[in-house]
Structures are given as structure tokens and as C-alpha cells.
Amino acid sequence: MMKPEDYMQQAYRCILQNDFEQAIRWFEAAIHAHPEHAELYYRCSITHARSKHLLPALEYARKAVELSEGTEEYRLHLQTLEAKQLIIKAKLLLEQSAKETSKPYVEASMLLQEAIRLDPLSVEAYVMLALAYSDLNEYRSALQVLQDAILLDPQNGQLQQMLQETKQRMRSMQ
Structure with a gap:
């Protein structure tokens, strides 16, 4: 099984190629494999937000805040959304x-x-x-x-x- 960092690396490769939809798929695969990893939800939320997908961005941001027990960076991102x-x-x-x-x-x-x-x-x-x-x-x-x-x-x-x-x-x- 891939580590969360491996998925993120794949997602960032896609982002660098401006393929945000594929990046989202990598983040979502990572979340599926590591459902308790708050940073994956946060990164997926940011990518959704950049792609103007506000509802999934909000959903993932809320989950990141919940899993991280209110990490400031995640909370501020959620408030912005x-x-x-x-x-x-x-x-x-x-x-x-x-x-x-x-x-x-x-x-x-x-x-x-x-x-x-x-x-x-x-x-x-x-x-x-x-x-x-x-x-x-x-x-x-x-x-x-x-x-x-x-x-x-x-x-x-x-x-x-x-x-x-x-x-x-x-x-x-x-």
C-alpha cells in the first residue's frame, strides 16, 4: 500500500501539469487508503477550491478540521470557503x-x-x-x-x- 506522501507526490505532479481533475483523483484515492489522515482532506479541499468545486471543497475542509481537532491552518481555510x-x-x-x-x-x-x-x-x-x-x-x-x-x-x-x-x-x- 502506498504511503500518504506517495499519493500527494502523484497529485502534485498532476497539479504542476495543470491537471487538477487527476490531482483530485489522487487525493481522493489517498483519502480512501488513509481515511484518518487530515492533511489529505485539506490538500484535496484546496485543489477542489482552485477548480471552483465549492461544495466538495467545503466537505473535505470540514473533515480536515474535524480530524486535526482544529488545526489553525485548516480552520482558516474552512472559514475562507x-x-x-x-x-x-x-x-x-x-x-x-x-x-x-x-x-x-x-x-x-x-x-x-x-x-x-x-x-x-x-x-x-x-x-x-x-x-x-x-x-x-x-x-x-x-x-x-x-x-x-x-x-x-x-x-x-x-x-x-x-x-x-x-x-x-x-x-x-x-
């Missing part, structure tokens, strides 16, 4: 929302606040939260969130532009 999932849910709410009701915006803003708590470096979550606040006419909150995003990504000109547009909308409402 959970934040991504919340961002996707919020996006769907905002896209489906009808203008006459504020309920989807309120719900989306709550999901995005949680996403930021889980992954405080997600500029995307800050931007979407600012948009949701703007749509709720909560311009002060939108400005604060945009300023936080600018601190994370000071070179992003679009954030500066959004900040100026939000300030203008706020002035026009006064």
Missing part, C-alpha cells in the same frame, strides 16, 4: 431581488457581514456589502465598508470610484 459560500448566496439574493422590497438586501447584508467575519480579507464581500447598503439607502454604512475595502486594496481604482459615487448619492438624498 464558508465566506465564499455566503458571498455566493448573497449574490443570488441581490440578483433575484425585486426593487420594491428591501428584504433580500437586508438578508444579503447579514450574509455578507458574516462572510467578512469569517474572511476579513475578502474585498469582494466588502464591495457587495457596500452595494447592498447603498440599495438600502444606508450610505454611511456603505461608505464605512468601502473605506475598509480600500484599506485592504489601496491600489483598486474602482473602489475609489465607488466611494465617490456613494458620497454623491448620499449628498443627493439630503
Whole structure:
């Protein structure tokens, strides 16, 4: 029987050749052979996440955290994935929302606040939260969130532009 490291070596060979699907198969074979090895779940989760397979990535990340009894690196990875999932849910709410009701915006803003708590470096979550606040006419909150995003990504000109547009909308409402 192959050792976990042998499987990982095969998986990394595939990753270097940009064959992420084959790498996932190697990680999953390793997990099948060594079901109590937390790092295999973690590495498989990362590869799934890079391939935009969020649900299996979350599943493997949860198992890695469980098996490792909360290893910090694994826990942070799981939180980042959970934040991504919340961002996707919020996006769907905002896209489906009808203008006459504020309920989807309120719900989306709550999901995005949680996403930021889980992954405080997600500029995307800050931007979407600012948009949701703007749509709720909560311009002060939108400005604060945009300023936080600018601190994370000071070179992003679009954030500066959004900040100026939000300030203008706020002035026009006064």
C-alpha cells in the first residue's frame, strides 16, 4: 500500500501539469487508503477550491478540521470557503431581488457581514456589502465598508470610484 506522501507526490505532479481533475483523483484515492489522515482532506479541499468545486471543497475542509481537532491552518481555510459560500448566496439574493422590497438586501447584508467575519480579507464581500447598503439607502454604512475595502486594496481604482459615487448619492438624498 502506498504511503500518504506517495499519493500527494502523484497529485502534485498532476497539479504542476495543470491537471487538477487527476490531482483530485489522487487525493481522493489517498483519502480512501488513509481515511484518518487530515492533511489529505485539506490538500484535496484546496485543489477542489482552485477548480471552483465549492461544495466538495467545503466537505473535505470540514473533515480536515474535524480530524486535526482544529488545526489553525485548516480552520482558516474552512472559514475562507464558508465566506465564499455566503458571498455566493448573497449574490443570488441581490440578483433575484425585486426593487420594491428591501428584504433580500437586508438578508444579503447579514450574509455578507458574516462572510467578512469569517474572511476579513475578502474585498469582494466588502464591495457587495457596500452595494447592498447603498440599495438600502444606508450610505454611511456603505461608505464605512468601502473605506475598509480600500484599506485592504489601496491600489483598486474602482473602489475609489465607488466611494465617490456613494458620497454623491448620499449628498443627493439630503
